[in-house]
Every structure is written in C-alpha cells, then in structure tokens.
Amino acid sequence: MFPNLSDEQRRFVQTVRDLAQREFRPRANQYMDGTFPWENMRALAELGVLGMAVPEEYGGLGLSVLDTALVLEEIAKVCYVTAMAVLGEVGVQTRIIATYAPEPIKQRILPAVCSGDCLLAICMTEPDAGTDVANYRTNVDHVGNALRLNGVKTLISRADEAGMFVVFTRVDKQQGRAGIGCVLVEKGTPGFSVTGKFHTMGGENLHEIRFEDCELPPENLVLREDGFRKLLSAFNTQRCLNPSISLGLAEGALEEAVKYAKERRAFGRAIAEFQGMRWKLAEMYRDIEASRSILYRACASADPFPDPLLAAAAKVTVNEMALRVTSEAIQVHGGYGFTDEFPVSRFYRGARYGTLGGGTTETLRDLIGKRVLAGVDPTDGIFGLGAF
C-alpha cells in the first residue's frame, strides 16, 4: 500500500492522532474567536511535532514532507486552527531557515522552534501585491554594513505570537522577480509593529504588520543571489502541506456525516438507509481517496522540495475536493449542519482557506497549463511514469 511507511512512522502518526482525538477535539470550538491554541501547541512540542522540519543536529526530528503532511492531516481532522498554527512551524519558513540561514541563526532559532518558544511567521502578501509577487514594494536598503527594511505586509498568520518573521522583500534595485529575496526580522526590532487585525471565517486572526526603517544585521539577509527561484522552490512544500490540512478537514467531515447518517431518522428509518444518502457518502469517500493519492505522491517527490507540477496539481485537486466534501457533509446534516451545534460547519469554513493560501487555484491552474504545454510532446505524448 502506498505510502510505504515504516513502523516508526506509523507509530508517530498514530500518537499524534490519539492526542488530537483525545485532547484537541473537545476544545476545538474554543479557538473560533481568534484565541491561539497554546495548550495544543505545547502538547505537540512535547511530542516533537514542532521540530518535524528541523534537522536533527538542531534538536528536531528532520522528517520528510510526507511525514509532515500525514501529521497535519490528523490534526486538521479535529481542529483547523491548530493545524494552521502548526503549519507555521513545520512549513516553508522553517525549511528556508534550515536550508539557507547562516549557522549562528540556525543554532539560535531552530532549537527554539522545536520547543515552541519561537513561532515563525511568513510574510509575503502586501496590501497591493498578493498573487502579483513581482510588484512587492517592501524594500531593503543596504546602509553601510547594515540593512534597513521598509514596507507593509498583510493577512499574516500568527503575527501576534511569532518571535521571528521570514519576510519576502525586494533586496536590490533589480525590477520584478529578479530583485526579490528574503530577510529575517525578530519581534521587538525597533520600527516593527502590528498595525491591523482581521478575524477570519476559519477562526484564526490574521494581521497587518509594518516595517519602518527596521535596522537588521547583515546575516539576516538569508537569500539574495537567485533568491526568488530558491524561495519558489521551497514554497512547493507549502503547496503540499496546505492541502494536507484540506484532506484532514474532508476526512473529519466525512466521519461526522457517517455518524449523523446512522443516528438521524426520517420516514421511520436511519437516513443512511436511503440510497440518496449512501451515494452521497460514497462520492465523498471516492473524492477523498482519489485526492489523497496525488497528494501523497507530490509529497513523496520532495528532494528536498516537492516537484512543482505535482505539487500544484495536488493542491488544486485536494483543495477543491475539500470544498465539495465539507459542503456535502453539511447537506447530510440537513439544517442542523448550518448551525454551530455540529463540527461540520467548522470544517467547511476551514476548507474555504485552501484555495486561497499557498498559491490561489487560478494561478496554479495557469502554472499547470504552461507546464503541460511545454512538457507534452505532440508526437510521443505522455510517458506513463508520472510528472514529465
């Protein structure tokens, strides 16, 4: 059966699953008002989950993208907000620091990521440039030996809690994507402030943050030469981990729908006995399993980052599947599905994030189309072993 996991891998995923079902499930509703799930994060830090993306020499577990996806899936089955909080520690920002930051920064920050003492935020989106990354206005000036950062980032997850901000910014005077790189900003740096708050339909808060003449030491410039290509390459990790949360939400919704269909009675029998309901559950299951296959395959392609074409195809497939499945789970619950009494409305709201973050569905479809046009040979067609 794919994926071929060792006993140790299976035990680790099972341990996270047990914790999530036992402790996170009962308190999932508490986080819908923007409260950060600190108690869940501390429990996950104890298991080593927050250090999954940190190499062993810095105190982490150094696990693969696939291992990470499996763990996020188990957490998302019960609590979207916690899964999103964990994504910050196991996702692209940690992998950028672990791959590209200078040694003293790695030694200082990465052990603190594992323990949960330093949460990481990733700052890409700007008020006037979300998808359109070539138009970033955030800018680094090189002043003597130091760096000076100015700009505004918005819709940033965990900005209130994070100790370190991984900021995509213009790092030299070149226009467009060529001038984009990455700097690290520590909370408390003079000139850094949190200037706005948005409460989301998923439950968590997002923030606007501002950098005004933030002075940074030169070693905080972690990516300059060829920076944008390296950033995008690392970002394929996010394109696998975001949909692993979607997958977990869909599975959680199906579990709830099955439970409800067996309990709810109409016309003298359980609604699960109606063919219309059974076919709905069958479609949900089929949709989930088909999506799981492409996602795990995309995750397994990581070396160290996942294949861009597979990651984009997996993300679009799984994100859209989760919208269908969570919506159908509400349908199975009838009018009660629309209330806060049952978890399915929470799953549906969380699933809505998938197609927006980590590359929107529209831009990823465009990327897939371009690669297909360039990659399919009109004479030989597609060779049947996967991504060309």
Ligand SMILES: Cc1cc2nc3c(=O)[nH]c(=O)nc-3n(C[C@H](O)[C@H](O)[C@H](O)COP(=O)(O)OP(=O)(O)OC[C@H]3O[C@@H](n4cnc5c(N)ncnc54)[C@H](O)[C@@H]3O)c2cc1C
């Ligand atoms: C829950 C959540 C958490 C987030 N966390 C973070 C975070 O931690 N850090 C961060 O930096 N950002 C974060 N974001 C922001 C997210 O990354 C952006 O919302 C996303 O990149 C889209 O940018 P935008 O909102 O500016 O939309 P826009 O870029 O303005 O796009 C609007 C619409 O136009 C479409 N569009 C744009 N360009 C094209 C094109 N070329 N072809 C076809 N359609 C196009 C888009 O697909 C979209 O449907 C988060 C968002 C959410 C919802």
